[in-house]
Amino acid sequence: MAFGFFSKKIEDMLPGKVSTDKEDLFCYGFDASSSEGAPSAVVRPAGAAEVSEAAAYAFKNNIPIIPRGAGTGMTGGSVPLNDTVILSLEGMNRIIDIDEKNMVAIVEPGVINSHLQEKLDETGLFYPPDPASMKFCTLGGNVAENAGGPKAIKYGVTKDYVLGLETVLPDGRVLMTGGKTYKGVVGYDLTRLLVGSEGTLGIITKIFLKILPLPEEIVTMLCTFSRLGDAAQTVGRITSSGIIPRALEFMDAESIRAVENYRPFGLPRNAEALLLIEVDGAHATVSEEAEKVASICASLNGDISIADDVYSKQRLWEARRAISPALYHIKPTKINEDIVVPRGKIPEMLHALREIAETHDLLIANFGHAGDGNIHVNVMTDKEDEEGYQRAAGSIKDIFEAALKLGGTISGEHGVGITKKQYVGMELSDVSIEIMKAVKSVFDPKGIMNPGKIFPSD
Numbered sequence: 125m126a127f128g129f130f131s132k133k134i135e136d137m138l139p140g141k142v143s144t145d146k147e148d149l150f151c152y153g154f155d156a157s158s159s160e161g162a163p164s165a166v167v168r169p170a171g172a173a174e175v176s177e178a179a180a181y182a183f184k185n186n187i188p189i190i191p192r193g194a195g196t197g198m199t200g201g202s203v204p205l206n207d208t209v210i211l212s213l214e215g216m217n218r219i220i221d222i223d224e225k226n227m228v229a230i231v232e233p234g235v236i237n238s239h240l241q242e243k244l245d246e247t248g249l250f251y252p253p254d255p256a257s258m259k260f261c262t263l264g265g266n267v268a269e270n271a272g273g274p275k276a277i278k279y280g281v282t283k284d285y286v287l288g289l290e291t292v293l294p295d296g297r298v299l300m301t302g303g304k305t306y307k308g309v310v311g312y313d314l315t316r317l318l319v320g321s322e323g324t325l326g327i328i329t330k331i332f333l334k335i336l337p338l339p340e341e342i343v344t345m346l347c348t349f350s351r352l353g354d355a356a357q358t359v360g361r362i363t364s365s366g367i368i369p370r371a372l373e374f375m376d377a378e379s380i381r382a383v384e385n386y387r388p389f390g391l392p393r394n395a396e397a398l399l400l401i402e403v404d405g406a407h408a409t410v411s412e413e414a415e416k417v418a419s420i421c422a423s424l425n426g427d428i429s430i431a432d433d434v435y436s437k438q439r440l441w442e443a444r445r446a447i448s449p450a451l452y453h454i455k456p457t458k459i460n461e462d463i464v465v466p467r468g469k470i471p472e473m474l475h476a477l478r479e480i481a482e483t484h485d486l487l488i489a490n491f492g493h494a495g496d497g498n499i500h501v502n503v504m505t506d507k508e509d510e511e512g513y514q515r516a517a518g519s520i521k522d523i524f525e526a527a528l529k530l531g532g533t534i535s536g537e538h539g540v541g542i543t544k545k546q547y548v549g550m551e552l553s554d555v556s557i558e559i560m561k562a563v564k565s566v567f568d569p570k571g572i573m574n575p576g577k578i579f580p581s582d
Protein backbone atom coordinates (compact mmCIF):
# COMPACT_ATOMS: atom_id res chain seq x y z
CA MET A 125 0.00 0.00 0.00
CA ALA A 126 1.27 3.50 -0.79
CA PHE A 127 2.28 5.39 2.34
CA GLY A 128 0.51 8.55 1.32
CA PHE A 129 -2.76 6.60 1.30
CA PHE A 130 -1.93 4.95 4.65
CA SER A 131 -1.18 8.31 6.29
CA LYS A 132 -4.39 9.75 4.91
CA LYS A 133 -6.44 6.82 6.24
CA ILE A 134 -4.82 7.06 9.70
CA GLU A 135 -5.32 10.83 9.66
CA ASP A 136 -9.04 10.20 8.94
CA MET A 137 -9.16 7.78 11.90
CA LEU A 138 -7.02 9.88 14.26
CA PRO A 139 -7.41 13.50 13.10
CA GLY A 140 -4.44 15.75 13.96
CA LYS A 141 -2.33 12.82 15.18
CA VAL A 142 -0.37 12.06 12.00
CA SER A 143 2.55 13.94 10.53
CA THR A 144 4.47 13.53 7.30
CA ASP A 145 6.26 16.86 7.68
CA LYS A 146 9.89 16.66 6.63
CA GLU A 147 11.04 18.14 9.97
CA ASP A 148 9.19 15.43 11.92
CA LEU A 149 10.43 12.65 9.67
CA PHE A 150 13.97 13.90 10.24
CA CYS A 151 13.62 14.32 14.03
CA TYR A 152 12.14 10.86 14.51
CA GLY A 153 14.81 9.25 12.32
CA PHE A 154 17.56 8.76 14.93
CA ASP A 155 18.24 8.05 18.58
CA ALA A 156 21.35 8.33 20.78
CA SER A 157 23.19 5.65 18.77
CA SER A 158 24.73 6.72 15.50
CA SER A 159 22.06 4.82 13.52
CA GLU A 160 19.59 6.74 11.45
CA GLY A 161 16.72 6.20 9.04
CA ALA A 162 13.63 7.94 7.78
CA PRO A 163 10.08 6.96 8.70
CA SER A 164 7.26 7.54 6.24
CA ALA A 165 4.95 8.96 8.89
CA VAL A 166 4.80 9.74 12.59
CA VAL A 167 1.63 8.91 14.53
CA ARG A 168 1.08 10.41 17.99
CA PRO A 169 -1.79 8.59 19.67
CA ALA A 170 -3.41 10.00 22.81
CA GLY A 171 -4.38 6.71 24.47
CA ALA A 172 -4.46 2.92 24.24
CA ALA A 173 -7.63 2.94 22.11
CA GLU A 174 -5.91 5.07 19.46
CA VAL A 175 -2.78 2.92 19.61
CA SER A 176 -4.97 -0.12 19.06
CA GLU A 177 -6.79 1.49 16.13
CA ALA A 178 -3.52 2.49 14.44
CA ALA A 179 -1.94 -0.94 15.04
CA ALA A 180 -4.97 -2.84 13.72
CA TYR A 181 -4.97 -0.76 10.57
CA ALA A 182 -1.21 -1.19 10.08
CA PHE A 183 -1.55 -4.94 10.65
CA LYS A 184 -4.31 -5.26 8.09
CA ASN A 185 -2.20 -3.42 5.54
CA ASN A 186 1.23 -4.94 6.42
CA ILE A 187 2.71 -1.62 7.48
CA PRO A 188 5.66 -1.91 9.91
CA ILE A 189 5.36 0.13 13.13
CA ILE A 190 8.08 1.28 15.52
CA PRO A 191 7.10 2.29 19.05
CA ARG A 192 9.12 5.23 20.31
CA GLY A 193 9.54 7.00 23.65
CA ALA A 194 12.07 9.83 23.88
CA GLY A 195 14.56 8.38 21.39
CA THR A 196 17.42 8.26 23.93
CA GLY A 197 18.15 4.60 23.21
CA MET A 198 21.81 3.77 22.66
CA THR A 199 21.38 0.90 20.18
CA GLY A 200 19.02 2.18 17.49
CA GLY A 201 15.91 0.42 18.87
CA SER A 202 13.54 3.19 17.85
CA VAL A 203 15.32 4.04 14.61
CA PRO A 204 13.02 3.46 11.61
CA LEU A 205 13.86 1.46 8.55
CA ASN A 206 12.43 2.60 5.21
CA ASP A 207 8.66 2.48 4.74
CA THR A 208 7.85 2.31 8.42
CA VAL A 209 5.63 4.30 10.75
CA ILE A 210 6.83 5.72 14.06
CA LEU A 211 4.26 5.41 16.82
CA SER A 212 5.35 8.06 19.30
CA LEU A 213 4.14 7.51 22.87
CA GLU A 214 5.45 10.88 24.17
CA GLY A 215 1.96 12.36 24.46
CA MET A 216 0.70 9.52 26.66
CA ASN A 217 2.40 11.00 29.72
CA ARG A 218 -0.09 10.82 32.58
CA ILE A 219 0.80 9.55 36.02
CA ILE A 220 -2.52 7.79 36.42
CA ASP A 221 -2.33 6.88 40.10
CA ILE A 222 0.05 6.69 43.01
CA ASP A 223 -1.51 4.10 45.26
CA GLU A 224 0.32 4.52 48.57
CA LYS A 225 -1.76 1.86 50.29
CA ASN A 226 -0.59 -0.81 47.86
CA MET A 227 2.75 0.86 47.03
CA VAL A 228 2.04 0.84 43.30
CA ALA A 229 2.34 3.64 40.72
CA ILE A 230 0.31 3.36 37.50
CA VAL A 231 1.66 5.37 34.59
CA GLU A 232 1.32 5.85 30.88
CA PRO A 233 4.44 4.97 28.84
CA GLY A 234 5.36 8.54 27.89
CA VAL A 235 5.97 9.67 31.49
CA ILE A 236 9.55 10.92 31.87
CA ASN A 237 11.38 8.88 34.50
CA SER A 238 12.37 11.90 36.64
CA HIS A 239 8.80 13.26 36.60
CA LEU A 240 7.66 10.14 38.43
CA GLN A 241 10.66 10.38 40.79
CA GLU A 242 9.81 14.01 41.65
CA LYS A 243 6.14 13.23 42.21
CA LEU A 244 6.97 10.29 44.50
CA ASP A 245 9.57 12.30 46.40
CA GLU A 246 6.83 14.72 47.53
CA THR A 247 5.26 11.92 49.57
CA GLY A 248 8.40 10.20 50.87
CA LEU A 249 8.38 7.46 48.23
CA PHE A 250 10.71 6.44 45.45
CA TYR A 251 11.09 4.34 42.32
CA PRO A 252 14.71 3.10 42.23
CA PRO A 253 15.57 2.58 38.51
CA ASP A 254 17.29 5.83 37.61
CA PRO A 255 19.14 5.69 34.27
CA ALA A 256 21.54 8.59 33.76
CA SER A 257 19.06 9.75 31.10
CA MET A 258 16.25 9.93 33.70
CA LYS A 259 15.58 13.62 33.02
CA PHE A 260 14.57 12.91 29.43
CA CYS A 261 13.85 9.19 28.82
CA THR A 262 10.37 7.68 29.14
CA LEU A 263 9.22 4.91 31.43
CA GLY A 264 7.85 3.04 28.37
CA GLY A 265 11.35 3.13 26.88
CA ASN A 266 12.78 2.02 30.24
CA VAL A 267 10.46 -0.98 30.33
CA ALA A 268 11.14 -1.86 26.69
CA GLU A 269 14.91 -1.72 27.33
CA ASN A 270 14.82 -3.05 30.91
CA ALA A 271 16.82 0.02 31.85
CA GLY A 272 19.20 0.06 34.77
CA GLY A 273 20.97 2.81 36.62
CA PRO A 274 23.34 3.48 39.50
CA LYS A 275 20.96 2.10 42.13
CA ALA A 276 20.74 -1.30 40.43
CA ILE A 277 23.49 -2.70 42.65
CA LYS A 278 21.18 -2.54 45.68
CA TYR A 279 17.70 -2.14 44.24
CA GLY A 280 17.74 -3.98 40.92
CA VAL A 281 16.68 -2.86 37.44
CA THR A 282 13.38 -2.02 35.75
CA LYS A 283 12.21 -5.65 35.51
CA ASP A 284 12.31 -5.87 39.32
CA TYR A 285 9.64 -3.15 39.59
CA VAL A 286 7.22 -3.92 36.76
CA LEU A 287 4.19 -5.62 38.29
CA GLY A 288 1.92 -5.42 35.28
CA LEU A 289 1.56 -4.09 31.77
CA GLU A 290 -1.12 -3.18 29.29
CA THR A 291 0.23 -3.91 25.84
CA VAL A 292 -1.32 -3.40 22.42
CA LEU A 293 -0.38 -6.33 20.19
CA PRO A 294 0.59 -5.78 16.55
CA ASP A 295 -2.92 -6.75 15.40
CA GLY A 296 -4.55 -4.21 17.73
CA ARG A 297 -5.68 -6.62 20.46
CA VAL A 298 -5.02 -5.44 24.03
CA LEU A 299 -3.12 -7.79 26.33
CA MET A 300 -3.23 -7.20 30.10
CA THR A 301 -0.56 -8.98 32.15
CA GLY A 302 -0.10 -8.79 35.92
CA GLY A 303 -1.46 -5.78 37.82
CA LYS A 304 -1.30 -4.36 41.31
CA THR A 305 -0.29 -7.50 43.16
CA TYR A 306 3.31 -8.14 44.15
CA LYS A 307 2.85 -11.85 43.47
CA GLY A 308 1.12 -13.88 40.73
CA VAL A 309 2.09 -17.22 39.21
CA VAL A 310 -0.83 -18.11 37.00
CA GLY A 311 0.61 -19.15 33.66
CA TYR A 312 3.78 -17.96 31.97
CA ASP A 313 5.20 -14.65 33.13
CA LEU A 314 4.36 -12.59 30.07
CA THR A 315 5.09 -9.35 31.92
CA ARG A 316 8.74 -10.35 32.29
CA LEU A 317 8.83 -11.43 28.67
CA LEU A 318 7.63 -8.01 27.52
CA VAL A 319 10.14 -6.17 29.72
CA GLY A 320 13.27 -5.74 27.61
CA SER A 321 11.54 -6.81 24.39
CA GLU A 322 12.67 -3.57 22.69
CA GLY A 323 9.35 -2.82 21.03
CA THR A 324 9.46 -6.04 19.00
CA LEU A 325 6.45 -7.77 20.58
CA GLY A 326 3.90 -5.03 21.22
CA ILE A 327 3.29 -1.44 22.26
CA ILE A 328 3.21 -0.86 26.01
CA THR A 329 0.39 1.52 26.90
CA LYS A 330 0.11 1.27 30.70
CA ILE A 331 2.65 0.30 33.36
CA PHE A 332 2.14 -0.85 36.98
CA LEU A 333 5.26 -0.16 39.01
CA LYS A 334 6.26 -1.24 42.48
CA ILE A 335 7.38 1.73 44.61
CA LEU A 336 9.34 1.93 47.86
CA PRO A 337 9.56 4.26 50.87
CA LEU A 338 12.53 6.65 50.73
CA PRO A 339 15.42 5.55 52.94
CA GLU A 340 15.96 7.58 56.12
CA GLU A 341 19.43 8.69 55.18
CA ILE A 342 21.82 8.70 52.22
CA VAL A 343 25.59 9.28 52.52
CA THR A 344 27.36 10.27 49.29
CA MET A 345 31.14 9.85 49.00
CA LEU A 346 33.70 10.60 46.33
CA CYS A 347 36.91 8.61 46.33
CA THR A 348 39.76 9.48 43.97
CA PHE A 349 42.70 7.28 43.05
CA SER A 350 46.05 7.86 41.42
CA ARG A 351 46.08 4.27 40.14
CA LEU A 352 43.27 2.70 38.08
CA GLY A 353 44.05 -0.75 39.52
CA ASP A 354 43.43 0.47 43.09
CA ALA A 355 39.98 1.79 42.12
CA ALA A 356 39.12 -1.54 40.47
CA GLN A 357 40.29 -3.50 43.54
CA THR A 358 38.27 -1.22 45.82
CA VAL A 359 35.05 -2.15 44.01
CA GLY A 360 35.58 -5.85 44.77
CA ARG A 361 36.57 -5.14 48.39
CA ILE A 362 33.45 -3.09 49.04
CA THR A 363 31.05 -5.55 47.40
CA SER A 364 32.51 -8.47 49.32
CA SER A 365 32.53 -6.63 52.66
CA GLY A 366 28.92 -7.34 53.54
CA ILE A 367 27.81 -3.81 52.61
CA ILE A 368 25.45 -3.31 49.70
CA PRO A 369 26.01 0.27 48.56
CA ARG A 370 23.13 2.13 46.98
CA ALA A 371 25.52 3.20 44.19
CA LEU A 372 29.09 2.36 43.25
CA GLU A 373 29.96 4.28 40.12
CA PHE A 374 33.30 4.40 38.34
CA MET A 375 34.99 7.01 36.10
CA ASP A 376 38.42 6.66 34.50
CA ALA A 377 40.85 9.50 33.78
CA GLU A 378 39.49 10.16 30.25
CA SER A 379 35.91 10.41 31.55
CA ILE A 380 36.93 12.73 34.41
CA ARG A 381 38.78 15.09 32.09
CA ALA A 382 36.03 15.00 29.46
CA VAL A 383 33.47 16.08 32.08
CA GLU A 384 35.69 18.82 33.48
CA ASN A 385 36.37 20.21 30.00
CA TYR A 386 32.66 20.05 29.12
CA ARG A 387 31.35 21.60 32.32
CA PRO A 388 33.66 22.08 35.30
CA PHE A 389 32.24 20.40 38.40
CA GLY A 390 35.45 20.44 40.42
CA LEU A 391 36.38 16.79 39.89
CA PRO A 392 40.13 16.21 40.37
CA ARG A 393 41.57 16.49 36.85
CA ASN A 394 44.77 14.66 37.71
CA ALA A 395 43.10 11.57 39.19
CA GLU A 396 43.48 8.27 37.32
CA ALA A 397 40.05 7.07 38.48
CA LEU A 398 37.27 7.88 40.88
CA LEU A 399 34.42 6.10 42.57
CA LEU A 400 31.13 7.76 43.48
CA ILE A 401 29.74 5.73 46.35
CA GLU A 402 26.45 5.98 48.22
CA VAL A 403 25.08 4.04 51.15
CA ASP A 404 21.55 4.40 52.43
CA GLY A 405 19.21 3.06 55.08
CA ALA A 406 18.35 3.80 58.70
CA HIS A 407 20.39 6.51 60.49
CA ALA A 408 21.93 4.00 62.88
CA THR A 409 23.47 1.77 60.23
CA VAL A 410 24.34 4.26 57.51
CA SER A 411 27.15 6.08 59.29
CA GLU A 412 28.70 2.78 60.31
CA GLU A 413 28.60 1.55 56.69
CA ALA A 414 30.03 4.85 55.40
CA GLU A 415 32.94 4.55 57.82
CA LYS A 416 33.62 0.99 56.70
CA VAL A 417 33.57 2.07 53.02
CA ALA A 418 35.93 4.97 53.80
CA SER A 419 38.41 2.68 55.51
CA ILE A 420 38.36 0.20 52.56
CA CYS A 421 39.03 3.08 50.16
CA ALA A 422 41.87 4.41 52.34
CA SER A 423 43.45 0.95 52.54
CA LEU A 424 43.74 1.00 48.74
CA ASN A 425 45.21 4.51 48.59
CA GLY A 426 41.89 6.23 47.84
CA ASP A 427 41.37 9.83 48.84
CA ILE A 428 37.83 10.07 50.20
CA SER A 429 35.53 13.06 50.73
CA ILE A 430 31.93 13.12 51.91
CA ALA A 431 29.31 15.35 50.26
CA ASP A 432 27.78 16.94 53.31
CA ASP A 433 24.92 18.95 51.86
CA VAL A 434 22.21 18.47 49.26
CA TYR A 435 23.93 20.83 46.82
CA SER A 436 27.26 18.92 46.86
CA LYS A 437 25.43 15.62 46.45
CA GLN A 438 23.45 16.93 43.48
CA ARG A 439 26.60 18.33 41.93
CA LEU A 440 28.38 14.99 42.10
CA TRP A 441 25.43 13.25 40.45
CA GLU A 442 25.21 15.95 37.80
CA ALA A 443 28.90 15.37 37.06
CA ARG A 444 28.23 11.63 36.77
CA ARG A 445 25.28 12.21 34.42
CA ALA A 446 27.36 14.59 32.32
CA ILE A 447 29.87 11.89 31.27
CA SER A 448 27.93 10.63 28.27
CA PRO A 449 27.10 14.11 26.88
CA ALA A 450 30.72 15.20 27.56
CA LEU A 451 32.13 12.27 25.58
CA TYR A 452 29.62 12.87 22.75
CA HIS A 453 30.72 16.49 22.76
CA ILE A 454 34.29 15.40 21.98
CA LYS A 455 33.39 12.67 19.47
CA PRO A 456 29.75 12.78 18.33
CA THR A 457 30.14 9.44 16.54
CA LYS A 458 31.96 7.58 19.32
CA ILE A 459 31.05 3.91 19.70
CA ASN A 460 29.45 3.20 23.04
CA GLU A 461 29.16 -0.33 24.46
CA ASP A 462 27.86 -1.51 27.82
CA ILE A 463 29.43 -4.82 28.68
CA VAL A 464 29.03 -6.50 32.07
CA VAL A 465 31.44 -8.86 33.79
CA PRO A 466 31.15 -10.56 37.18
CA ARG A 467 32.15 -7.86 39.69
CA GLY A 468 35.33 -9.62 40.73
CA LYS A 469 36.53 -9.57 37.12
CA ILE A 470 36.52 -5.76 36.75
CA PRO A 471 40.28 -5.40 37.18
CA GLU A 472 40.86 -8.04 34.46
CA MET A 473 38.33 -6.40 32.14
CA LEU A 474 39.88 -2.97 32.56
CA HIS A 475 43.28 -4.48 31.84
CA ALA A 476 41.90 -6.18 28.71
CA LEU A 477 40.38 -2.88 27.56
CA ARG A 478 43.72 -1.15 27.95
CA GLU A 479 45.37 -3.86 25.81
CA ILE A 480 42.63 -3.62 23.15
CA ALA A 481 43.09 0.16 23.02
CA GLU A 482 46.83 -0.30 22.48
CA THR A 483 46.47 -3.06 19.89
CA HIS A 484 44.02 -1.01 17.80
CA ASP A 485 45.71 2.31 18.56
CA LEU A 486 42.55 3.83 20.03
CA LEU A 487 41.47 6.05 22.88
CA ILE A 488 38.90 4.25 25.02
CA ALA A 489 37.11 6.02 27.87
CA ASN A 490 35.48 3.83 30.51
CA PHE A 491 32.92 4.60 33.15
CA GLY A 492 29.84 2.94 34.57
CA HIS A 493 28.06 1.03 37.23
CA ALA A 494 31.12 -0.71 38.66
CA GLY A 495 29.11 -2.20 41.50
CA ASP A 496 27.22 -4.30 38.91
CA GLY A 497 30.31 -5.02 36.83
CA ASN A 498 28.69 -2.87 34.13
CA ILE A 499 31.28 -0.85 32.21
CA HIS A 500 30.31 1.68 29.54
CA VAL A 501 33.13 1.33 27.05
CA ASN A 502 33.44 4.41 24.84
CA VAL A 503 35.63 4.00 21.81
CA MET A 504 36.44 7.60 20.94
CA THR A 505 36.23 7.72 17.18
CA ASP A 506 35.10 9.97 14.38
CA LYS A 507 33.03 8.73 11.42
CA GLU A 508 34.67 11.31 9.18
CA ASP A 509 38.06 9.69 9.73
CA GLU A 510 37.26 6.56 7.75
CA GLU A 511 40.41 4.61 8.60
CA GLY A 512 40.17 5.47 12.31
CA TYR A 513 36.49 4.57 12.40
CA GLN A 514 37.12 1.17 10.82
CA ARG A 515 39.85 0.52 13.38
CA ALA A 516 37.43 1.46 16.18
CA ALA A 517 34.65 -0.70 14.75
CA GLY A 518 37.13 -3.57 14.45
CA SER A 519 37.87 -3.40 18.19
CA ILE A 520 34.25 -4.08 19.22
CA LYS A 521 34.45 -7.82 18.60
CA ASP A 522 37.59 -8.01 20.74
CA ILE A 523 35.84 -6.10 23.54
CA PHE A 524 32.87 -8.47 23.46
CA GLU A 525 35.13 -11.52 23.29
CA ALA A 526 37.03 -10.33 26.36
CA ALA A 527 33.79 -9.73 28.31
CA LEU A 528 32.35 -13.13 27.34
CA LYS A 529 35.62 -14.89 28.20
CA LEU A 530 35.35 -13.45 31.71
CA GLY A 531 31.81 -14.83 32.07
CA GLY A 532 30.09 -11.56 31.15
CA THR A 533 27.53 -10.30 28.66
CA ILE A 534 27.72 -7.91 25.71
CA SER A 535 24.92 -5.68 27.01
CA GLY A 536 23.84 -4.85 30.55
CA GLU A 537 21.17 -2.24 29.89
CA HIS A 538 21.26 -0.69 26.43
CA GLY A 539 19.76 -3.67 24.61
CA VAL A 540 20.57 -4.97 21.15
CA GLY A 541 18.55 -2.82 18.71
CA ILE A 542 20.38 -2.48 15.43
CA THR A 543 23.92 -1.81 16.57
CA LYS A 544 24.51 -5.06 18.45
CA LYS A 545 22.45 -7.51 16.44
CA GLN A 546 25.39 -8.77 14.41
CA TYR A 547 27.11 -9.82 17.67
CA VAL A 548 24.15 -11.57 19.32
CA GLY A 549 25.35 -14.99 18.12
CA MET A 550 28.58 -14.52 20.11
CA GLU A 551 26.55 -14.77 23.32
CA LEU A 552 23.32 -16.63 22.53
CA SER A 553 23.19 -20.21 21.30
CA ASP A 554 21.34 -21.16 18.10
CA VAL A 555 18.67 -22.79 20.28
CA SER A 556 18.10 -19.53 22.21
CA ILE A 557 17.80 -17.50 19.03
CA GLU A 558 15.45 -20.08 17.50
CA ILE A 559 13.14 -19.98 20.56
CA MET A 560 13.19 -16.18 20.68
CA LYS A 561 12.26 -15.99 17.00
CA ALA A 562 9.42 -18.46 17.59
CA VAL A 563 8.11 -16.32 20.48
CA LYS A 564 8.30 -13.24 18.28
CA SER A 565 6.28 -14.91 15.56
CA VAL A 566 3.45 -15.75 18.02
CA PHE A 567 3.14 -12.10 19.08
CA ASP A 568 3.85 -10.72 15.65
CA PRO A 569 2.98 -13.25 12.94
CA LYS A 570 3.38 -10.72 10.13
CA GLY A 571 6.72 -9.38 11.39
CA ILE A 572 5.52 -5.77 11.36
CA MET A 573 6.52 -4.88 14.93
CA ASN A 574 9.84 -3.00 14.97
CA PRO A 575 11.34 -5.19 12.23
CA GLY A 576 15.07 -5.57 11.66
CA LYS A 577 15.94 -5.32 15.36
CA ILE A 578 17.56 -7.70 17.88
CA PHE A 579 18.02 -10.73 15.63
CA PRO A 580 21.11 -11.17 13.49
CA SER A 581 20.24 -10.83 9.81
CA ASP A 582 19.73 -14.21 8.17
Ligand SMILES: Cc1cc2nc3c(=O)[nH]c(=O)nc-3n(C[C@H](O)[C@H](O)[C@H](O)COP(=O)(O)OP(=O)(O)OC[C@H]3O[C@@H](n4cnc5c(N)ncnc54)[C@H](O)[C@@H]3O)c2cc1C
Nearest residue numbers: 193194195196197201255256262264265266268272323328
Ligand atom coordinates in the same frame (compact mmCIF):
# COMPACT_ATOMS: atom_id res chain seq x y z
C1 LIG B 1 23.02 10.43 28.16
C2 LIG B 1 22.37 9.07 28.24
C3 LIG B 1 22.52 8.31 29.39
C4 LIG B 1 21.93 7.05 29.48
N1 LIG B 1 22.06 6.33 30.64
C5 LIG B 1 21.46 5.13 30.77
C6 LIG B 1 21.57 4.38 31.98
O1 LIG B 1 22.20 4.79 32.95
N2 LIG B 1 20.94 3.18 32.05
C7 LIG B 1 20.22 2.69 30.99
O2 LIG B 1 19.66 1.61 31.11
N3 LIG B 1 20.11 3.38 29.84
C8 LIG B 1 20.70 4.58 29.69
N4 LIG B 1 20.58 5.28 28.52
C9 LIG B 1 19.85 4.69 27.38
C10 LIG B 1 18.36 5.11 27.26
O3 LIG B 1 18.11 6.33 27.91
C11 LIG B 1 17.46 4.00 27.82
O4 LIG B 1 17.59 2.84 27.03
C12 LIG B 1 15.98 4.38 27.89
O5 LIG B 1 15.30 3.34 28.54
C13 LIG B 1 15.34 4.64 26.53
O6 LIG B 1 14.11 5.30 26.75
P1 LIG B 1 13.43 6.16 25.59
O7 LIG B 1 12.15 6.68 26.10
O8 LIG B 1 14.35 7.17 25.07
O9 LIG B 1 13.18 5.02 24.51
P2 LIG B 1 13.47 5.04 22.93
O10 LIG B 1 14.90 5.30 22.66
O11 LIG B 1 12.48 5.89 22.26
O12 LIG B 1 13.15 3.52 22.59
C14 LIG B 1 13.97 2.50 23.07
C15 LIG B 1 13.35 1.15 22.69
O13 LIG B 1 12.14 0.96 23.38
C16 LIG B 1 11.05 0.75 22.48
N5 LIG B 1 9.91 1.44 23.08
C17 LIG B 1 9.86 2.73 23.51
N6 LIG B 1 8.65 2.98 24.05
C18 LIG B 1 7.93 1.82 23.94
C19 LIG B 1 6.62 1.43 24.31
N7 LIG B 1 5.78 2.26 24.92
N8 LIG B 1 6.20 0.17 24.01
C20 LIG B 1 7.04 -0.70 23.42
N9 LIG B 1 8.30 -0.39 23.06
C21 LIG B 1 8.73 0.86 23.33
C22 LIG B 1 11.52 1.31 21.15
O14 LIG B 1 10.89 0.67 20.07
C23 LIG B 1 13.01 1.02 21.21
O15 LIG B 1 13.26 -0.30 20.81
C24 LIG B 1 21.19 6.53 28.38
C25 LIG B 1 21.03 7.30 27.23
C26 LIG B 1 21.62 8.55 27.14
C27 LIG B 1 21.44 9.35 25.89
